[in-house]
Amino acid sequence: MTSKVIPYGKQSISQADIDAVIDVLKSDWLTQGPQVPAFEQAIADYCCVEFACATNSATSALHIACLALDVGEGDTVWTSPISFVASSNCALYCKANVDFVDIDLETGNMSVSALTAKLKLAKQKNTLPKVVIPVHLAGQSCDMAAISALAREYDFKVIEDASHAIGAKYKGKPVGSCDYSDITVFSFHPVKIITSAEGGIAVTNSAELNKKMNRLRSHGITNIPEEMTEPSHGPWYYQQLELGFNYRMTDMQAALGLSQLKQLDNFVKTRNLIAKQFDSFFSKHNMQSLIITEECYSSYHLYILRLEFSNQEQQAKFVEQLRSHGVYAHLHYMPIFLQPYYQQLGFDELAFTNAMKYYHQAVTIPLHPTLTEQEISKVQNTVKNLYQQLNSASKSTPSQ
Ligand SMILES: *Cc1c(COP(=O)(O)O)cnc(C)c1O
DSSP, X not given: OOOOOBOSOOOOOOHHXXXXXXXXXXXXXXXXXXXXXXXXXHHHHHHTOSEEEEESOHHHHHHHHHHHTTOOTTOEEEEOSSSOTHHHHHHXXXXXXXXXXXXXXXXXXXXXXXXXXXXXXXXXXXXXXXXXXXXXGGGOOOOHHHHHHHHHHHTOEEEEEOTTOTTOEETTEETTSOTTOSEEEEEOOTTSSSOOSSOEEEEESOHHHHXXXXXXXXXXXXXXXXXXXXXXXXXXXXXXXXOOOBOBOOHHHHHHHHHHHTTHHXXXXXXXXXXXXXXXHHHHTTOEEOOOOTTEEOOOSOEEEEOOOSSHHHHHHHHHHHHHTTBOOBOSOOOGGGSHHHHTTTOOGGGOHHHHHHHTTEEEEOOOTTOOHHHHHHHHHHHHHHHHHHHHHHHSOTTO
């Protein structure tokens, strides 16, 4: 019998999505036409934020967000170690130093108490960060009110890496409102909540930051007369004012994103319903997942269990067995500082006790809106059965 492996994440593409992209292909613009500004406006409206700057990836958006906040050589940027490498790479692109703040074990998000302690120490040593990038792991917002209070006290800027969290809410408002941050970044990679194939966006309430990001995503070029340093030479004239990049989103991507956005609330609702089913099933079997706090509505990009393993071999075997039984489990994430590239920068895992503990417990299981009831049961039972087998095997003595 061949049965399909259930992936941990999967995009949902409708006929309307396909038609939207085909319409662009038949139009006059494939790239810088009307779809990108329409998508930006729709995202800004959705998030209750003033400005949105669409890019070809969240990685690019994080890069220009750092540059817009003047991150450069000699500056320091802090983020969570339990994230995708792009959360910290963006600072390295700017030649800044990177450091990590340990996490809270219950949520997997940046710990406010660890952040507070680290800031106190950094103030004494005069090594305060210029920017802190909290990451909304699995779609749950960090404690942004507390982080933004610390930002005022210690004078740093905040970029929310909300790559997982479009459609999520914090204190009743959409993540991305930037009530507690300077800039928020979303990803539209196919594995995320909604997709534009590749794509990302940076939202902000600052006209100044938005202007800078718009310029940086397109070579540092402006054609706005008021921004230019001298009068126009003629109708062909534009000016490059700084060194920017080609980080633009295409109209085809924006059309797909715009069409997907119509489904966003449904996708997130379905993800939450499935997560609730998982919660009640796994808690019955003494298997813990990340905790969602009262002030958060998660977009449930990922469903992450925290389990007990006697060692990493056993954890690896568990994930391998899940995969061979048709449940494509994963782990989000190995702490960034364990990556060889970061190891050579000299991080000590002993400074991040919770991140290391989390790494030895976490397992991501499939969660996406296209899961059928049958697949949900299969995921639940396979995970439970294999975990119970593993536990009884590790408890039995070799002679048995
Ligand atoms: C996916 C992801 C990114 C990068 O997104 P891209 O659109 O693929 O560049 C950044 N940060 C986090 C936390 C992510 O999960």
